[in-house]
Amino acid sequence: MSARFLHRMRLAAERPAAPVPGGVVVRPYAPDRDPTRIPAVFAAAFGAPRWPGDWDRFPEFDPHGVFVAETLATGEAIGFVICFRRAGFGYVSVLGVVPGWRRRGVACALLRSAVGYLRSLGLVEVEVDAFTDADPAVSLYRAFGFEVLRTYEDPQSDPDAAAATRSPGGAGPDGPQVA
Numbered sequence: 001m002s003a004r005f006l007h008r009m010r011l012a013a014e015r016p017a018a019p020v021p022g023g024v025v026v027r028p029y030a031p032d033r034d035p036t037r038i039p040a041v042f043a044a045a046f047g048a049p050r051w052p053g054d055w056d057r058f059p060e061f062d063p064h065g066v067f068v069a070e071t072l073a074t075g076e077a078i079g080f081v082i083c084f085r086r087a088g089f090g091y092v093s094v095l096g097v098v099p100g101w102r103r104r105g106v107a108c109a110l111l112r113s114a115v116g117y118l119r120s121l122g123l124v125e126v127e128v129d130a131f132t133d134a135d136p137a138v139s140l141y142r143a144f145g146f147e148v149l150r151t152y153e154d155p156q157s158d159p160d161a162a163a164a165t166r167s168p169g170g171a172g173p174d175g176p177q178v179a
């Protein structure tokens with residue numbers, strides 16, 4: 001069993017904004033319904049167990065940094081992003097889109113909302129962690145304009161645990177540079 005590695009990526013050059021895909025709307029966090037919807041979307045997107053009911057009780061949680069993508073037709077939640085302020089930079093913690101809605105620009109639209117919010121807080125740098133073996137995520141962040149700052153061993157590494165089971169507040173502490 002081998003350790004997993006993360007790329008710490010930083011937004012370098014934002015690409016011109018593409019429109020939100022047709023039939024989809026990106027909405028701010030709705031405290032009356034999103035606390036239960038987001039764990040369901042997480043489970044579908046990551047193929048992982050749902051987060052527990054207290055998933056949002058972590059110190060950095062900022063409800064204004066959570067956005068949900070919904071279908072216009074039914075209001076079904078199909079994706080979400082969670083971001084917040086870290087020490088001196090904005091951090092995108094978790095982003096997921098359900099399989100049936102992928103490759104239509106939903107994740108890009110969510111990221112754009114997250115980056116816009118972090119910028120509105122006056123944060124210049126925006127960073128994210130992506131597992132080095134998570135090709136769709138790394139490709140997405142690169143396509144959006146992120147570049148790899150460093151690569152480090154996952155400090156929470158449990159070789160038996162899926163990446164996706166980590167909590168939204170636990171991901172991405174800085175680690176030693178390995179590449």
Ligand SMILES: CC(C)(COP(=O)(O)OP(=O)(O)OC[C@H]1O[C@@H](n2cnc3c(N)ncnc32)[C@H](O)[C@@H]1OP(=O)(O)O)[C@@H](O)C(=O)NCCC(=O)NCCS
Nearest residue numbers: 094095096097102103104105106107108136137139140143
């Ligand atoms: C990664 C993920 C969020 C992408 O969502 P998405 O809505 O399909 O992404 P988008 O449609 O906005 O993709 C934008 C660009 O990212 C890149 N990209 C996205 N998915 C990709 C894939 N599977 N393979 C290669 N490139 C990909 C492409 O450049 C794509 O543009 P294109 O479709 O015009 O080629 C989604 O696959 C997912 O939820 N995966 C599981 C959870 C995860 O890994 N989350 C990220 C880490 S927290």
